Amino acid sequence: MNLVAKHLTYKPDDQYHLNDVSFNFEKGGLYTILGRTLSGKTTLLKTIAGLLNPDSGNINFEDKNFSKVPVWERNVAMVYQQFINYPHLSVYENISFPLKQRKLNEENIKKNVEDALKTVGLVGFENRKIQELSGGQQQRVALARSLAKKAKILLLDEPLVNLDYKLREQLREEFKTIFNEGLANETILIYSTTDPQEVMELNGEVIVLDEGKVLQTGPAKDIFENPINLKVAEISNDPPMNIINGLKIDGKITFENINIKLPKHLSQLDNKNYNFGIRSSEIKLSDSGEEFEIELAEISGSETLLHLKRGSTKVIALIEEVMNFKIHEKVKVVFNSDKFYVFAEDGKLISSPFRIKNG
């Protein structure tokens, strides 16, 4: 009784949009698809919705072959990253549109629409025109329309990406309650995003997608703690995880004339070259640190992102306060070596601070 995909492949041109994608989504589950722009997230969602036919592979839902069911009979709902509503209809008519298509009776429709409006916080907006609403409100209407439908599969395609910073934060917070209250118990929720933070906050099962290929699947915590390779480490962190090419020699890690004492969790590592990964938040300003040159300093919200360079090594440090720096200024930073990841030269994870694999 699940949504099961086997070996989905879609290659309309030279590039794979989906490359042998398989999954098994269970009823009532929350699944997030994490991947960069053009990684195939939208293609995957459209394939599930039935808007695209994969070149090969199939999808089964409730033990029926889904590929034979046309879109309009699939009972799915989808929210796009663009705010797609019916511009010629009012808010109420928009949300009731799919219900009318299903020929529910007037009373039922009214109740469903009101519930959905309550869930997304738009009570009192029933008679407004879509064009009169702000972007955030338009997206709420789209969300309400898909909730009111009580579809068995709810697809959200980067629903927050076109909203401004504040609204995004706010809606992201609300999503948790919306998903708890507004969904039928058995709904499969599939949420695609480029933002690792959304993935962590929604805390569902994650599929990491890149160039149409599934790189890793697992609970959000797992992906965060143990990215199986460099690519996943980059995709699942924002800013991307810093990768430093360094040498491990007895008891220390060296790169760019910097020596760092070997942390405990890496004690079993062989002596050779590795890609060391460290999150931006684990690089701190300190007078006892090593000197780096600032290439760029970005202030975002209450944080400062420092793009640092030393020799051929470039890293990004995340400073948790707003500070002014000059470009080309030298600063001293320390690396929290307890949080070092180790990747082999071919990119595979060898060791993480959370779990030690055999090198």
Next chain:
Amino acid sequence: MEKLYKFLKYMFIILWTVFIVAPFLWAISTSFKDFQSVNSKVTYIPWLDFEPTLEGWRVLIKSPARGGVDIVEPYFNSLFVTCTASLISIVLGTLAAYALSRFTFKAGFVRNNDITFFFISQRIMPPIVLSIPFFIFLSTIGLLDSLIGLVVVYIVLLMPIAVWIMVDFFNRVPKELDETALIDGCNPYQAFYKVVLPNSIPGLIVAGMFCIIFGWIDFFFAFILTFTEVQLLPVKVVALNSSITPWWSLSASALISVAPLIIVAFVVERYLSKGNLSGALK
């Protein structure tokens, strides 16, 4: 500077208005004159300058037997041909445009853009190229000098305009709108008429306006493909001209020829001012 700019702006608007309105005023005043008032001296104001008469208008509805020209029948012929051809062109053209905008066609080397160009290319060649084929075609199927024949010809002329405008319009309607309709339980036909069409009214109005204008003003095909049975307004108006130019009845017929276009312009203007032509879809 600000004031000078404003002054120049209004001067320009006033001049432009005079430029547009003057011929109408001239035509209106002339249509109420008789031979004497047109030819003796320059006159403008009725009753003061000249004695107004309805003769110019009367000629238009009098039958030829009583010395008139009777443009009533050609007028309704023109209305019928233009409206019917425009309506059919819009319906067929919109369907074709939607298909061209949404589906991918492949036939040999032919792609969507080639098909769209094929439609437009019908209007690129000079109309005279089409006159002989049309003539032979209509005479073969026995529709020469008939309303139906004219409607058929005008559909050929007007549909490319409708296709062209509507393809461009549909291309700007996000595909996701159709997809959402499908997801919300519409089959492709319902998605078209329940969602896409109601959001395409601005495009339909523009396409309709162009069809009506181009259909209404056509003289060339109306002249070539009709003889005695059926006549269209532009041909009849030109036929008014004889050895003595009847300025009064020419003015009157010009005015009633332009009237439908003015009505069309007002309808479209109302939609424009309501902001319905833009901003419906962002």
